[in-house]
Amino acid sequence: xxxxxxxxxxxxxxxxxxxxxxxxxxxxxxxxxxxxxxxxxxxxxxxxxxxxxxxxxxxxxxxxxxxxxxxxxxxxxxxxxxxxxxxxxxxxxxxxxxxxxxxxxxxxxxxxxxxxxxxxxxxxxxxxxxxxxxxxxxxxxxxxxxxxxxxxxxxxxxxxxxxxxxxxxxxxxxxxxxxxxxxxxxxxxxxxxxxxxxxxxxxxxxxxxxxxxxxxxxxxxxxxxxxxxxxxxxxxxxxxxxxxxxxxxxxxxxxxxxxxxxxxxxxxxxxxxxxxxxxxxxxxxxxxxxxxxxxxxxxxxxxxxxxxxxxxxxxxxxxxxxxxxxxxxxxxxxxxxxxxxxxxxxxxxx
Amino acid sequence: xxxxxxxxxxxxxxxxxxxxxxxxxxxxxxxxxxxxxxxxxxxxxxxxxxxxxxxxxxxxxxxxxxxxxxxxxxxxxxxxxxxxxxxxxxxxxxxxxxxxxxxxxxxxxxxxxxxxxxxxxxxxxxxxxxxxxxxxxxxxxxxxxxxxxxxxxxxxxxxxxxxxxxxxxxxxxxxxxxxxxxxxxxxxxxxxxxxxxxxxxxxxxxxxxxxxxxxxxxxxxxxxxxxxxxxxxxxxxxxxxxxxxxxxxxxxxxxxxxxxxxxxxxxxxxxxxxxxxxxxxxxxxxxxxxxxxxxxxxxxxxxxxxxxxxxxxxxxxxxxxxxxxxxxxxxxxxxxxxxxxxxxxxxxxxxxxxxxxxxxxxxxxxxxxxxxxxxxxxxxxxxxxxxxxxxxxxxxxxxxxxxxxxxxxxxxxxxxxxxxxxxxxxxxxxxxxxxxxxxxxxxxxxxxxxxxxxxxxxxxxxxxxxxxxxxxxxxxxxxxxxxxx
Numbered sequence: 001x002x003x004x005x006x007x008x009x010x011x012x013x014x015x016x017x018x019x020x021x022x023x024x025x026x027x028x029x030x031x032x033x034x035x036x037x038x039x040x041x042x043x044x045x046x047x048x049x050x051x052x053x054x055x056x057x058x059x060x061x062x063x064x065x066x067x068x069x070x071x072x073x074x075x076x077x078x079x080x081x082x083x084x085x086x087x088x089x090x091x092x093x094x095x096x097x098x099x100x101x102x103x104x105x106x107x108x109x110x111x112x113x114x115x116x117x118x119x120x121x122x123x124x125x126x127x128x129x130x131x132x133x134x135x136x137x138x139x140x141x142x143x144x145x146x147x148x149x150x151x152x153x154x155x156x157x158x159x160x161x162x163x164x165x166x167x168x169x170x171x172x173x174x175x176x177x178x179x180x181x182x183x184x185x186x187x188x189x190x191x192x193x194x195x196x197x198x199x200x201x202x203x204x205x206x207x208x209x210x211x212x213x214x215x216x217x218x219x220x221x222x223x224x225x226x227x228x229x230x231x232x233x234x235x236x237x238x239x240x241x242x243x244x245x246x247x248x249x250x251x252x253x254x255x256x257x258x259x260x261x262x263x264x265x266x267x268x269x270x271x272x273x274x275x276x277x278x279x280x281x282x283x284x285x286x287x288x289x290x291x292x293x294x295x296x297x298x299x300x301x302x303x304x305x306x307x308x309x310x311x312x313x314x315x316x317x318x319x320x321x322x323x324x325x326x327x328x329x330x331x332x333x334x335x336x337x338x339x340x341x342x343x344x345x346x347x348x349x350x
Numbered sequence: 351x352x353x354x355x356x357x358x359x360x361x362x363x364x365x366x367x368x369x370x371x372x373x374x375x376x377x378x379x380x381x382x383x384x385x386x387x388x389x390x391x392x393x394x395x396x397x398x399x400x401x402x403x404x405x406x407x408x409x410x411x412x413x414x415x416x417x418x419x420x421x422x423x424x425x426x427x428x429x430x431x432x433x434x435x436x437x438x439x440x441x442x443x444x445x446x447x448x449x450x451x452x453x454x455x456x457x458x459x460x461x462x463x464x465x466x467x468x469x470x471x472x473x474x475x476x477x478x479x480x481x482x483x484x485x486x487x488x489x490x491x492x493x494x495x496x497x498x499x500x501x502x503x504x505x506x507x508x509x510x511x512x513x514x515x516x517x518x519x520x521x522x523x524x525x526x527x528x529x530x531x532x533x534x535x536x537x538x539x540x541x542x543x544x545x546x547x548x549x550x551x552x553x554x555x556x557x558x559x560x561x562x563x564x565x566x567x568x569x570x571x572x573x574x575x576x577x578x579x580x581x582x583x584x585x586x587x588x589x590x591x592x593x594x595x596x597x598x599x600x601x602x603x604x605x606x607x608x609x610x611x612x613x614x615x616x617x618x619x620x621x622x623x624x625x626x627x628x629x630x631x632x633x634x635x636x637x638x639x640x641x642x643x644x645x646x647x648x649x650x651x652x653x654x655x656x657x658x659x660x661x662x663x664x665x666x667x668x669x670x671x672x673x674x675x676x677x678x679x680x681x682x683x684x685x686x687x688x689x690x691x692x693x694x695x696x697x698x699x700x701x702x703x704x705x706x707x708x709x710x711x712x713x714x715x716x717x718x719x720x721x722x723x724x725x726x727x728x729x730x731x732x733x734x735x736x737x738x739x740x741x742x743x744x745x746x747x748x749x750x751x752x753x754x755x756x757x758x759x760x761x762x763x764x765x766x767x768x769x770x771x772x773x774x775x776x777x778x779x780x781x782x783x784x785x786x787x788x789x790x791x792x793x794x795x796x797x798x799x800x801x802x803x804x805x806x807x808x809x810x811x812x813x814x815x816x817x818x819x820x821x822x823x824x825x826x827x828x829x830x831x832x833x834x835x
Contacts, residue, residue: 086440086442089440089441089442090440090441091544093540093543093544095493095494095506095547096441096493097491097492097493098441098442098445098491098492098493099491100422100490100491101422101424101445101446101449109442110424110442112442112445117493117495118506118509118510119513120540
């Protein structure tokens with residue numbers, strides 16, 4: 001009963017008109033991100049209307065820059081749209097019609113907007129930077145894509161940024177760790193980032209661009225430091241002793257450690273651009289909380305579901321039930337858990 | 351016309367070049383350096399620019415419409431090289447060529463309204479375009495449509511049939527062996543289709559190769575149109591002019607765009623300058639910080655713009671055709687090569703005077719790093735040497751009495767306005783206040799060289815401790831009395 005309801009909720013979420021741009025993010029290599037992408041694409045293709053595809057490469061190349069593994073192609077159906085690099089066109093099996101050039105060059109040649117004239121596979125490559133993703137998504141939508149799927153590079157959440165997408169699907173699996181409990185814990189840490197509260201007031205708006213912004217005694221305080229990782233940050237924060245801090249850029253362990261070292265001068269709230277910029281462990285987040293520093297995001301993006309792959313990459317037993325149980329315990333109640341291959345959807349905590 | 355990179359930097363030529371913004375890829379590549387034009391090419395370029403400029407002014411063509419078509423266009427350098435070398439069987443490459451051909455066909459009727467503007471043979475372009483556009487409404491997009499070859503039609507049908515069979519078997523719960531066989535068959539058909547597509551692409555590239563000359567011409571034509579259109583738009587943005595070749599360098603209400611942008615960015619304004627330099631060497635004197643260097647830089651830019659077929663930032667301008675422009679300014683940095691500032695300058699002059707051909711020399715306070723008496727004497731010699739070579743030049747100096755027998759003309763900065771008394775001005779002590787009091791306009795000089803140095807120093811806030819003594823010493827010198835008396 002609950003399983004059927006969960007499947008229905010997932011279907012509704014994917015079909016929601018507000019979910020025009022969906023990002024697929026993965027916790028690690030071999031967690032089934034491509035399978036997830038294919039499953040979501042198949043649902044959207046079946047719902048009608050061309051689907052647009054763009055993939056973020058770790059280094060914009062056809063092979064993953066960290067693992068060296070070839071990027072798998074995606075299956076397009078007739079009418080679907082995609083952005084990919086020139087070098088991928090030679091092997092395209094979807095009879096690509098070249099619609100326009102994006103004016104972006106990559107190591108694999110220029111980026112093109114293409115339309116599939118028949119069903120077939122296409123390697124999505126060449127997109128490396130956030131600005132290129134934004135350009136690609138815009139081009140796909142302008143060309144008529146009803147929905148756009150953003151395939152994120154493994155271990156990177158850039159595509160899941162609120163400015164780029166309307167919703168995120170997260171892939172996890174036994175490739176993350178040998179133990180199901182550890183997989184669940186690592187997954188829960190990332191899921192928690194998407195659950196960070198949204199800062200209620202945009203008090204940092206209009207305080208200049210690209211640097212730290214503080215708030216003290218009811219007024220905005222300009223801080224002469226571009227980010228928490230800059231050399232000037234420590235001195236600026238000690239001198240200003242702000243109550244709230246807006247920190248653009250990555251919020252890393254080092255940045256968090258800096259805040260903890262400030263003593264009485266540390267802010268009680270730190271606002272980060274969005275969940276994709278939060279790169280601290282749950283342990284560090286708890287240390288910050290104990291020190292009285294709350295973490296918030298300027299913009300949030302909904303995490304629609306967590307897809308899990310119970311297959312170990314090196315082979316061995318499939319641990320579907322074990323992983324589902326661990327995830328169900330670790331993730332916030334009501335989170336959708338999707339075993340894509342088995343076609344099973346559950347609610348966490350039930 | 352030759353001009354050194356150092357001279358270009360000094361006059362702000364690189365920044366000015368960045369203001370010229372063709373929108374196509376090939377045009378933008380071309381505009382990264384100053385055009386070098388033969389006299390015949392210059393004449394044709396000028397003719398085309400004037401025609402286009404007039405058409406834009408008269409509303410015969412719309413710059414934004416042309417710009418939108420040109421903006422999408424790639425550079426075909428790589429594609430043409432590949433095609434001519436026997437390659438080109440790639441969709442991306444063929445798409446780029448089609449984009450250009452399609453744009454030419456779209457642009458031709460629009461630009462045809464400009465009587466006398468050169469056109470490319472539309473029939474030849476249409477034939478080349480037809481090789482790339484098998485069916486449907488004319489468009490820049492490219493696809494290898496099935497209708498190009500019966501083999502392609504057949505291979506595609508086979509691939510579709512194979513895929514359907516596989517899907518049906520999966521849906522019907524076929525056996526593993528059956529599914530495997532169908533999967534294998536489907537993969538074979540898919541591979542066959544890719545092979546046939548490759549063969550058809552090669553045929554398209556072969557067919558296109560016979561149109562290579564047309565594609566080259568079309569590609570050059572759109573690039574030239576882009577370059578000319580962007581020149582015209584720059585002239586209009588500047589409210590500038592097309593400099594005319596003449597025996598004089600004349601600038602009416604000219605302004606240095608880079609300096610002006612800097613001043614405006616600081617919240618200030620700028621003053622236009624007008625001057626007319628006849629053949630030979632002219633002099634420029636005037637107040638410190640009065641804009642002498644900027645006037646020289648503007649002169650250099652007008653020479654460069656004129657020779658390169660670019661508009662100039664002036665209401666009107668003429669320029670001299672010369673083989674080179676040389677700048678002698680700020681050779682003080684030579685000390686690191688074991689030479690004093692003076693030594694560096696002397697070496698630079700020696701090198702310059704060994705050059706041949708016709709030239710224009712812009713010299714900013716030459717011989718200033720030695721004693722006034724020797725400097726003035728040396729300057730006299732340098733002016734004579736430049737004049738003796740039949741070169742032209744403009745020398746900015748505080749030695750107002752120098753060159754009177756040789757110089758073809760003399761100009762001076764008007765200088766600080768009279769309202770700025772030495773005592774009153776000293777209270778301000780700011781660059782902004784100085785700028786508001788300085789009259790940067792140039793006037794024919796009467797031979798006296800007013801540097802206004804003490805008044806300028808006062809305006810910049812130098813204290814009375816220094817200035818009171820300086821004024822006393824200057825008064826003593828002017829009255830011919832001994833300082834110690």
